[in-house]
Amino acid sequence: MPLLWLRFALACYLIGLIYAFVALARTSDLLSRIALHAASVGMVFHFVSLAELFLTSHVVWTSVQNAESLLAFISMSFFMVIYAVYKTTSPGVVVFPVVFFLTFVAAVDKQPVLLTSFVQRNGWLVAHIILIFIGYAALLASFGASLLYLVQERRLKEKKSSNLISFLPALEVIDQIGYRSLLLGFPFMTLGLLTGSVLAVLVYGEVNFLDPKFLLSILMWAVYMVMVFTRWNSGWRGRRAAFLATFAFVAALAAWAANYFSTIHRFSAS
Amino acid sequence: MGGELLLDDSQVFGLMRFQLIGVNHKSAPLDVRERLAIPESRLPEACRELTTFPGIEEGMVISTCNRVEVVTHTVNGHADLRGFLHQHFQLKAEDLDAHLYEFREKDAVRHIFRVASSLDSMVVGEAQILGQVKEAYATARAVGAARGQLDQLFSRAFSVAKRVRTETAVGSSSVSIASVAVELAKKIFGSLQGKNVFLVGAGKMSELAARHLMAHGCESIFVSNRTYDRAVGLAHKFNGQAIRFDDLYEQCDRADIVITSTGSPQAIFRREHGEQFLSRRKNRPMFFIDIAVPRDVSPEMGKLDGIFTYDIDDLQQAVTTHVADRSKEAERAEAIIASEVERFEARQHTLDVVPTIVSLQDHLETIRQAEIDRVRGRLGQVTPEQEIAIEALTRGIINKVMHTPITTMKTAAKESEATTIVEVVRRLFNLRERSANPDPASDEESERHR
Numbered sequence: 157m158p159l160l161w162l163r164f165a166l167a168c169y170l171i172g173l174i175y176a177f178v179a180l181a182r183t184s185d186l187l188s189r190i191a192l193h194a195a196s197v198g199m200v201f202h203f204v205s206l207a208e209l210f211l212t213s214h215v216v217w218t219s220v221q222n223a224e225s226l227l228a229f230i231s232m233s234f235f236m237v238i239y240a241v242y243k244t245t246s247p248g249v250v251v252f253p254v255v256f257f258l259t260f261v262a263a264v265d266k267q268p269v270l271l272t273s274f275v276q277r278n279g280w281l282v283a284h285i286i287l288i289f290i291g292y293a294a295l296l297a298s299f300g301a302s303l304l305y306l307v308q309e310r311r312l313k314e315k316k317s318s319n320l321i322s323f324l325p326a327l328e329v330i331d332q333i334g335y336r337s338l339l340l341g342f343p344f345m346t347l348g349l350l351t352g353s354v355l356a357v358l359v360y361g362e363v364n365f366l367d368p369k370f371l372l373s374i375l376m377w378a379v380y381m382v383m384v385f386t387r388w389n390s391g392w393r394g395r396r397a398a399f400l401a402t403f404a405f406v407a408a409l410a411a412w413a414a415n416y417f418s419t420i421h422r423f424s425a426s
Numbered sequence: 427m428g429g430e431l432l433l434d435d436s437q438v439f440g441l442m443r444f445q446l447i448g449v450n451h452k453s454a455p456l457d458v459r460e461r462l463a464i465p466e467s468r469l470p471e472a473c474r475e476l477t478t479f480p481g482i483e484e485g486m487v488i489s490t491c492n493r494v495e496v497v498t499h500t501v502n503g504h505a506d507l508r509g510f511l512h513q514h515f516q517l518k519a520e521d522l523d524a525h526l527y528e529f530r531e532k533d534a535v536r537h538i539f540r541v542a543s544s545l546d547s548m549v550v551g552e553a554q555i556l557g558q559v560k561e562a563y564a565t566a567r568a569v570g571a572a573r574g575q576l577d578q579l580f581s582r583a584f585s586v587a588k589r590v591r592t593e594t595a596v597g598s599s600s601v602s603i604a605s606v607a608v609e610l611a612k613k614i615f616g617s618l619q620g621k622n623v624f625l626v627g628a629g630k631m632s633e634l635a636a637r638h639l640m641a642h643g644c645e646s647i648f649v650s651n652r653t654y655d656r657a658v659g660l661a662h663k664f665n666g667q668a669i670r671f672d673d674l675y676e677q678c679d680r681a682d683i684v685i686t687s688t689g690s691p692q693a694i695f696r697r698e699h700g701e702q703f704l705s706r707r708k709n710r711p712m713f714f715i716d717i718a719v720p721r722d723v724s725p726e727m728g729k730l731d732g733i734f735t736y737d738i739d740d741l742q743q744a745v746t747t748h749v750a751d752r753s754k755e756a757e758r759a760e761a762i763i764a765s766e767v768e769r770f771e772a773r774q775h776t777l778d779v780v781p782t783i784v785s786l787q788d789h790l791e792t793i794r795q796a797e798i799d800r801v802r803g804r805l806g807q808v809t810p811e812q813e814i815a816i817e818a819l820t821r822g823i824i825n826k827v828m829h830t831p832i833t834t835m836k837t838a839a840k841e842s843e844a845t846t847i848v849e850v851v852r853r854l855f856n857l858r859e860r861s862a863n864p865d866p867a868s869d870e871e872s873e874r875h876r
Binding site: 308309312313315325326327328329390391392393394395396 | 610612613614615616617705707708709710711728729731732734736740743744
């Protein structure tokens with residue numbers, strides 16, 4: 157059943173995906189409203205799917221698919237928060253495709269790989285996952301905003317008359333979305349990593365500093381910190397910020413990918 | 427107006443020998459206009475130079491950010507205005523000629539009417555151009571470069587502009603450089619609440635832009651001018667703060683939006699300044715609205731991340747989308763202009779019989795004087811009373827005889843027959859130019875009439 161709900165959600169997110177592609181080419185108020193509503197409906201299905209999963213099993217979070225589903229849901233929630241504050245659907249251009257991809261992977265029928273080792277420490281595990289995922293979602297929003305910033309900056313520099321009717325919010329608004337996401341995400345990411353370490357110590361009795369999962373996570377966190385610092389200290393934005401955000405995003409992907417070859421933090425066949 | 431006949435005979439008929447040459451925002455890019463711009467202080471000199479140029483009777487120069495135009499009344503309608511521009515600006519023909527437009531006679535009149543009515547403006551309907559044309563005209567008048575013909579042309583142009591403004595909605599829409607600047611500022615900053623504006627140099631357009639920005643929530647305004655007192659005056663007007671021009675670079679980064687319109691021949695904001703501002707502002711973006719021609723902000727500075735520069739041409743591009751809304755009203759305005767051009771032309775014809783009437787009267791007066799002198803010997807001693815009686819008698823005859831022809835000419839002048847009548851009269855009385863030059867044949871003829 158959860159899978160069915162998830163597939164309904166996926167269908168809704170598909171509309172968001174279409175919006176993301178169309179919005180790059182032209183501005184359509186109608187489409188952005190449709191995408192927003194579809195995303196809201198999708199989130200309801202998505203929530204039902206996750207709730208059902210949670211109620212039926214204690215170990216669900218440790219499946220890759222379900223983790224991805226949860227990450228997609230948190231990212232979508234983050235997008236909705238941004239929409240509530242700034243009344244713009246434009247971050248959807250980046251968020252929707254990522255959410256669609258994550259949901260799509262999660263909605264694939266088979267549930268093959270499971271993370272095995274941490275299950276007995278469920279409380280820490282849930283905290284770790286939620287914190288880290290909020291960090292990821294914030295990072296995604298920040299990454300999206302920095303790309304949009306570049307687009308808007310270029311439009312303004314090109315000085316076309318269509319500037320005045322672009323779908324993007326004002327440059328400073330995009331900048332604020334990015335910066336606030338960054339600031340908000342940083343403590344979550346930090347706490348997420350700390351709980352992860354605590355979990356590792358609890359399970360293994362020590363932290364394996366040379367494990368790729370650990371190293372890549374630290375790298376991601378370091379880039380994250382550099383982003384927050386350069387922004388706070390010298391107001392980096394535009395190209396430089398986008399460069400850093402891309403770097404952080406890639407580091408995050410790498411840290412995620414490490415789940416497949418890490419010795420301590422691995423999804424393995426059930 | 428029977429073009430060819432008049433052109434050929436233009437030595438005789440003082441009809442619309444207006445000639446105009448120029449560049450505007452449509453015909454020439456900003457860098458060409460920059461080279462042609464004549465600062466206000468040098469306009470009188472340019473006007474004087476224009477009137478000494480061969481073939482030109484009267485002339486004036488309009489130089490604004492969007493246009494440089496030379497308007498003349500010429501001796502024969504064929505003055506070499508291109509030659510004048512090449513000489514005045516020391517430019518080669520190939521650099522310039524491709525951007526020039528030239529109008530003569532009726533077309534020149536129409537163009538001037540359109541310019542004054544703001545139909546030829548970058549932002550159609552903006553009110554500033556009329557003031558600028560008025561100033562240019564005042565300057566030319568002050569140095570004696572604009573007299574009778576240009577007087578007529580421009581006083582008519584000003585009332586046409588007024589008519590267009592009152593009878594159409596061309597000027598009423600809020601679209602203008604200023605509101606476009608506000609739109610752009612909002613695209614950069616979102617809300618303008620709490621943003622600061624820096625006004626560098628004074629000018630109606632920049633004041634207007636500043637006022638718009640303040641109306642949209644900008645918090646405070648700084649004003650700087652080479653003349654500190656003017657800055658103080660302007661700052662007072664906006665409740666702002668005057669900054670000495672020497673402190674410009676120190677203070678400029680306090681503003682988010684800089685409106686600059688100085689008459690400086692070189693850019694006053696260069697790349698290095700932009701870098702300074704950005705580092706002091708921690709890279710918070712800045713928006714430069716550069717209304718000056720030549721530009722105050724170097725294009726290099728505009729390339730910096732976080733600096734957004736819109737010059738007058740960019741603003742134009744940004745407003746083109748809005749211009750469509752006005753096209754309907756503009757059509758009505760064009761119709762007004764067309765009818766006004768016809769009226770002006772008709773008036774010119776009326777005026778044009780005046781020289782003929784004057785020379786006819788001169789001619790007859792000469793004959794009268796000559797005849798009196800001739801018979802004076804035969805009359806012998808005349809008393810002053812008799813003298814007066816003779817004067818009255820001869821004058822009375824001439825006036826009576828001339829009354830109908832002159833009224834006929836004046837009436838005909840308002841219609842298209844004017845040129846024919848004028849020509850007939852001139853032939854009958856053998857009149858040349860204004861000063862009558864009677865020859866014996868006509869003398870004899872007039873004697874016979876007596």
